[in-house]
Amino acid sequence: xxxxxxxxxxxxxxxxxxSQIRDKFNFKKDVTIIEQQSExxxxxxxxxxxxxxxxxxxxxxxxxxxxxxLVWFLDKLPFNDFYIxxxxxxxxxxxxxxxxxxxxxxxxIQVIESFVYRNADEIYCVSQNMKEYLKKVFHERPVIVEPCxxxxxxxxxxxxxxxxxxxxxxxxxxxxxxxxxxxxVCCLYKSIESxxxxxxxxxxxxxxxxxxxxxxxVVNYECNSLPREVVISSLDEVDFGFILRDNNIVNTTASxxxxxEYISRGVIPIGTRYIGDYSQDFARLMxxxxxxxxxxxxxxxxxxxxxxxxxxxxxxxxxLTW
Numbered sequence: 001x002x003x004x005x006x007x008x009x010x011x012x013x014x015x016x017x018x019s020q021i022r023d024k025f026n027f028k029k030d031v032t033i034i035e036q037q038s039e040x041x042x043x044x045x046x047x048x049x050x051x052x053x054x055x056x057x058x059x060x061x062x063x064x065x066x067x068x069x070l071v072w073f074l075d076k077l078p079f080n081d082f083y084i085x086x087x088x089x090x091x092x093x094x095x096x097x098x099x100x101x102x103x104x105x106x107x108x109i110q111v112i113e114s115f116v117y118r119n120a121d122e123i124y125c126v127s128q129n130m131k132e133y134l135k136k137v138f139h140e141r142p143v144i145v146e147p148c149x150x151x152x153x154x155x156x157x158x159x160x161x162x163x164x165x166x167x168x169x170x171x172x173x174x175x176x177x178x179x180x181x182x183x184x185v186c187c188l189y190k191s192i193e194s195x196x197x198x199x200x201x202x203x204x205x206x207x208x209x210x211x212x213x214x215x216x217x218v219v220n221y222e223c224n225s226l227p228r229e230v231v232i233s234s235l236d237e238v239d240f241g242f243i244l245r246d247n248n249i250v251n252t253t254a255s256x257x258x259x260x261e262y263i264s265r266g267v268i269p270i271g272t273r274y275i276g277d278y279s280q281d282f283a284r285l286m287x288x289x290x291x292x293x294x295x296x297x298x299x300x301x302x303x304x305x306x307x308x309x310x311x312x313x314x315x316x317x318x319x320l321t322w
């Protein structure tokens with residue numbers, strides 16, 4: 001039987017490795033997950049690490065453009081025969097541009113992306129928007145859309161398990177990275193903060209989060225750093241979850257895992273119009289924050305809370321499971 005090998009990009013966060021790679025391939029037989037635990041001082045030695053595992057006939061799953069290049073070159077050796085899959089979980093060229101503002105670097109990475117897109121035996125991506133982007137920038141070819149997903153056992157139907165309280169409970173899950181817009185989260189929450197509201201923040205950057213909360217004068221909040229599984233179960237005590245993104249190609253083609261985690265526990269997302277496919281596909285389940293909006297509409301929030309269909313949220317979450 002042909003081997004199925006999964007190459008984990010070096011430096012990928014453990015939570016992503018567990019939820020988006022191990023959980024994804026958990027039900028597939030004869031899978032070997034290749035993960036380099038520590039990075040060599042010399043980058044080129046990764047080629048020897050990968051080569052050690054790749055021999056003969058195999059299907060190879062990659063999600064790093066540089067890992068793809070290594071596998072592609074190894075496939076040219078006479079004793080190898082690989083069927084190479086590539087999964088666009090993001091757009092490295094555009095992500096690089098947002099970080100460095102270098103047009104030259106973006107162009108060079110895009111050349112590599114184009115090579116990967118044209119030479120992979122099978123292409124995956126995370127959203128329909130990304131599929132359209134790849135088709136427009138490169139060329140038309142079959143692309144399988146597979147968004148970020150969660151394990152089915154994490155789903156919980158809040159209609160059955162949870163009753164509503166008099167206090168409106170808002171949540172934020174994520175880091176303090178600028179692109180996650182935590183400062184705007186604080187600003188919007190502060191616009192309706194009262195003794196009947198609370199903001200629950202789950203972040204690995206607790207000290208930084210508490211400073212920002214203080215700077216924005218947020219009083220009613222809880223801030224914790226917890227393991228992912230605990231965070232997900234803690235969402236049972238949250239009514240609305242913030243997921244704000246700016247208008248750029250990285251965000252509009254993305255598939256934030258946070259969205260699936262929110263709706264899997266019956267949490268109503270509060271988001272902008274730039275959350276990959278979700279802002280359009282699941283708009284009826286969300287509170288959409290417009291670009292110019294600086295104050296949340298309390299009545300809109302209450303209407304969503306009272307009129308929402310729990311079964312619709314549960315059904316939507318069920319589409320985002322492995």
